[in-house]
Amino acid sequence: MKFNILIDSCFWIALYDQGDQQAQKAEKIAEDISNENLIIPFPTLYEFVNSRLSRRDTKIQFEQLLGRPNIKLLSDEEYKESALENFFIKSRYGHSDVSLVDEVLKLIISDINIKIDYIVTFDQGLINSSIARGIKNLS
Numbered sequence: 246m247k248f249n250i251l252i253d254s255c256f257w258i259a260l261y262d263q264g265d266q267q268a269q270k271a272e273k274i275a276e277d278i279s280n281e282n283l284i285i286p287f288p289t290l291y292e293f294v295n296s297r298l299s300r301r302d303t304k305i306q307f308e309q310l311l312g313r314p315n316i317k318l319l320s321d322e323e324y325k326e327s328a329l330e331n332f333f334i335k336s337r338y339g340h341s342d343v344s345l346v347d348e349v350l351k352l353i354i355s356d357i358n359i360k361i362d363y364i365v366t367f368d369q370g371l372i373n374s375s376i377a378r379g380i381k382n383l384s
Contacts, residue, residue: 255366
């Protein structure tokens with residue numbers, strides 16, 4: 246049985262940016278999860294493709310990965326308005342490390358209608374949210 250694994254953009258950044266301190270860890274994780282069902286929320290693609298991948302020669306490799314049958318691209322339509330509201334609420338109370346992408350991911354994590362067995366992230370806030378739902382971290 247394949248596991249359903251939610252992927253955060255920091256994983257892609259580490260995997261495709263060899264200068265990243267998490268690069269070796271990301272490469273090992275990539276090998277371990279290559280045949281699992283990967284859930285990739287669109288906001289993580291916006292963050293990664295725009296800021297990192299667009300300047301790399303590995304675009305074709307990433308495009309091929311996204312085309313594999315075990316990849317599920319997850320729309321943020323259901324989560325984006327609440328995430329934006331949460332972002333501004335937290336910002337008003339001095340949470341300076343808040344990102345809109347993370348707020349979307351937290352809502353996805355809390356959605357019991359989405360089966361998630363594991364998460365791949367290096368973000369402690371997302372790890373904490375995942376633990377609360379019983380989702381294990383692979384990072």
